[in-house]
Amino acid sequence: MTDTPVTDAPTTQERAVQGIAFSELADRFGTPLYVYDGDEIAARLRGLLDRLHPGVEVFYSLKANPNISVCALLHSLGARAEVSSLTELITAQRAGVPAEHIMFLGPGKSRAEVTACVKDDVLLICESFGELALIDEVAAGLGTSARVVLRVNPAFAVKGSGLTMGGKPRQFGIDEEALLADPELAGRHPAVRLSGFQVYMGTRILTEEVVAENTGRILDLAERLSARLGVPLDLVDVGGGLGVAYFAGERDLDPERTVELLNPHFEDFAARHPGTRLVMELGRYLVGHSGTYAVRVRYVKESRGEQFAVADGGTNHHMAAVGIGSFVKRNFPMRLLNRAGSDERRKWNVTGPLCTPNDTLGKAVELPADLEPGDLVGVDRSGAYGPTASPVHFLSHGYPAEVLVHRGRARLIRSRDDAEEMLARQILHDFTTHED
Numbered sequence: 001m002t003d004t005p006v007t008d009a010p011t012t013q014e015r016a017v018q019g020i021a022f023s024e025l026a027d028r029f030g031t032p033l034y035v036y037d038g039d040e041i042a043a044r045l046r047g048l049l050d051r052l053h054p055g056v057e058v059f060y061s062l063k064a065n066p067n068i069s070v071c072a073l074l075h076s077l078g079a080r081a082e083v084s085s086l087t088e089l090i091t092a093q094r095a096g097v098p099a100e101h102i103m104f105l106g107p108g109k110s111r112a113e114v115t116a117c118v119k120d121d122v123l124l125i126c127e128s129f130g131e132l133a134l135i136d137e138v139a140a141g142l143g144t145s146a147r148v149v150l151r152v153n154p155a156f157a158v159k160g161s162g163l164t165m166g167g168k169p170r171q172f173g174i175d176e177e178a179l180l181a182d183p184e185l186a187g188r189h190p191a192v193r194l195s196g197f198q199v200y201m202g203t204r205i206l207t208e209e210v211v212a213e214n215t216g217r218i219l220d221l222a223e224r225l226s227a228r229l230g231v232p233l234d235l236v237d238v239g240g241g242l243g244v245a246y247f248a249g250e251r252d253l254d255p256e257r258t259v260e261l262l263n264p265h266f267e268d269f270a271a272r273h274p275g276t277r278l279v280m281e282l283g284r285y286l287v288g289h290s291g292t293y294a295v296r297v298r299y300v301k302e303s304r305g306e307q308f309a310v311a312d313g314g315t316n317h318h319m320a321a322v323g324i325g326s327f328v329k330r331n332f333p334m335r336l337l338n339r340a341g342s343d344e345r346r347k348w349n350v351t352g353p354l355c356t357p358n359d360t361l362g363k364a365v366e367l368p369a370d371l372e373p374g375d376l377v378g379v380d381r382s383g384a385y386g387p388t389a390s391p392v393h394f395l396s397h398g399y400p401a402e403v404l405v406h407r408g409r410a411r412l413i414r415s416r417d418d419a420e421e422m423l424a425r426q427i428l429h430d431f432t433t434h435e436d
C-alpha cells in the first residue's frame with residue numbers, strides 16, 4: 001500500500017469485484033453503473049481505526065457519497081456520521097446512526113436544520129456568529145439547550161493540500177482572531193452549551209507529514225481558544241481531508257505512516273485532556289478507492305486522427321473526471337473491464353452521451369487498440385464525489401444505478417432514474433387554449 005502509483009497497467013483478464021465479473025454486473029444492473037466494493041471501504045476504515053489512538057472517533061462525511069447503504073455499511077463498521085443537509089441527517093438516522101454519533105456541519109444551515117438538530121440533540125458545528133445566535137434562539141424557544149462546537153477558520157495555513165483553507169477569508173467557520181477577541185461569547189448565548197472546536201484544513205491531502213502537522217496545530221489552537229473563551233474541550237474535531245491518488249505522479253497516503261505521525265499528537269493531547277472526545281471527519285479517503293464507474297462503449301469513431309469511444313455514460317455522472325484543480329485534463333485511472341483486449345494499445349478519447357465537448361471521461365487514455373462497441377470501460381477510484389457531485393439531470397439522463405458488493409454479494413443500492421421519475425416534478429400546463 002505504501003506506493004500505489006496510478007498507472008494504466010495493461011489489462012490481462014476480465015475484471016471483477018470480489019469474484020463477480022463486471023460484465024455480469026453490467027448485464028444484471030445495466031449501464032452506466034457505479035459499483036462499490038464494500039471490502040475496500042471496510043479495509044480503509046479499519047486500516048485507520050485499528051491503528052489510531054483508541055480515543056479517536058472517525059466520522060464519515062456523507063457529502064462524499066450520500067447513499068444510505070454506504071452510510072449503513074460504514075456505520076456497521078464503526079464509523080459515525082457527519083452530515084450537511086436535512087436529507088443527509090435523515091439518511092444517517094435511517095441508516096441506524098444514533099443521534100449522539102451524528103454531527104451537522106455547513107455554513108448555511110436553515111432554521112429547520114438547526115431545529116431538527118436541537119430537538120434530536122445532534123451536535124452542531126457552528127460556522128458564524130449569526131448562526132450561533134440562531135441556535136441560541138431556537139434552543140431557548142424549545143426550552144432546551146444545544147450542544148455546539150465552533151468551527152474555526154485558523155490564522156495559519158498548511159501547504160500541500162488540493163484546496164487549502166486557513167489563513168484566508170472564507171465563508172467557513174469563524175476567524176480565529178474574531179474568537180480570541182470575544183471572550184464573552186459563551187455568556188451571551190445562555191441556551192448554547194459550547195463544547196469544543198473544529199477545524200477543517202482542506203481536501204485531497206496526500207502527504208502524511210501535512211496531515212500530522214495540521215492535526216498538531218489544530219489541537220494546539222483548540223487549547224488556546226478554550227483557555228481564552230472559557231469553553232470546555234468536550235470535543236475537538238481535527239477535520240481530515242485525507243486524499244486519494246487519482247492522477248499520474250500522485251501517491252496514496254500510507255495509512256501506517258499517517259497514523260504513526262498522527263498518534264503522538266493525539267497522545268500528548270489526550271494526556272493533558274483525558275476527557276476530550278477526539279474526532280476526524282473523512283469522506284473521500286473512506287470511499288474513494290472503492291468505486292468503479294462502468295460505462296458501455298456504444299460507438300467507436302475516428303476524427304481527424306484521434307480515436308473516440310463514445311459511451312453510454314460520461315461526465316453527467318462523473319464530473320470529477322473532467323479534472324480537479326487543474327486546467328490541463330488529467331485522467332482518472334481507466335481500464336477495459338470485460339476482456340483482456342489486444343496487447344497493442346492506442347490512445348482513446350472516452351466520451352459520453354452529452355452534447356458538449358466537455359463530456360470527456362478520459363483524454364488520450366491508453367486502452368487496447370481493438371476497443372469496440374459493447375465493451376465496458378471502468379473509471380477507477382470513483383467512490384467519492386461521483387454522481388452526487390455531477391450534473392446528473394443534464395440532458396435528462398438522470399441518476400445512474402449504484403451497486404454495492406459486500407461479502408461476495410452484489411446488491412442494488414440505488415435504481416437508475418427513468419423518464420417518469422425525471423418528469424414527475426415538472427408541471428405541464430396546457431397552452432393550446434387561448435383563454436387566460
Ligand SMILES: *Cc1c(COP(=O)(O)O)cnc(C)c1O
Nearest residue numbers: 061064200203204241282283284
Ligand atoms: C467536504 C468536507 C469533508 C470531507 O472531505 P473529504 O476530502 O472528502 O474527506 C469533511 N469536512 C468538511 C468540513 C468538509 O467540507
